[in-house]
């Protein structure tokens with residue numbers, strides 16, 4: 473029977489990456505996507521920008537919206553300090569099942585909490601379910617028309633503090649026009665665009681980094 477792309481991506485990790493070595497997992501996925509099949513991971517070029525933001529913020533609490541197969545989850549978690557926690561939300565059960573295995577292969581299971589469910593349902597429960605006060609870093613990479621409503625929801629739920637960083641993928645391709653318009657014009661954020669390319673292609677894309685000013 474036919475396999476899915478996430479299943480083929482996981483097979484590439486299990487074949488080419490070393491257990492317990494997150495960077496080899498990242499490398500195996502990038503190689504798969506360059507040589508075999510394109511997939512919507514943040515990728516190696518934008519991934520370097522992601523790495524530099526994670527390293528600069530050195531977050532104790534991270535929220536990722538949209539796990540997919542866990543590429544950016546592993547990339548972020550591999551750079552976190554010892555007691556840091558990363559919560560990643562994924563509402564497609566098949567994607568979640570693949571991502572759990574990618575995360576396990578990388579040996580990062582104790583740093584990452586993958587929650588199978590929708591951001592809209594889980595953002596309001598972060599405090600009561602996970603004892604999270606606020607997030608130091610949020611990586612937005614789920615449905616592009618949900619970036620803005622979920623950002624407003626995080627504000628309303630008090631999950632952002634003065635200095636919290638939002639990092640949004642795909643603000644050019646596929647694009648998140650309503651989010652960009654809001655975040656760049658709101659007096660509550662200071663934003664910066666990091667120009668790059670759509671993963672594994674020459675098309676333009678970039679990451680928008682925004683600091684919540686409180």
Ligand SMILES: CNc1ncnc2c1ncn2[C@@H]1O[C@H](/C=C/CNC(=O)c2cc(-c3ccc(F)cc3)cc(O)c2O)[C@H](F)[C@H]1O
Pocket residue numbers: 512513514537538539540561562563564567589590591592613614615616618641642645646670671
């Ligand atoms: C809405 N709330 C959600 N809660 C939990 N998990 C969710 C939620 N919404 C989606 N998910 C989960 O998050 C993932 C969705 C990622 C969507 N990503 C993209 O579409 C995306 C698209 C391109 C792209 C660019 C050009 C082109 F020609 C074709 C594609 C590039 C990118 O880097 C992307 O990230 C996952 F699949 C979904 O189950």
Ligand SMILES: [Mg+2]
Pocket residue numbers: 512513514613641642
């Ligand atoms: Mg993306």
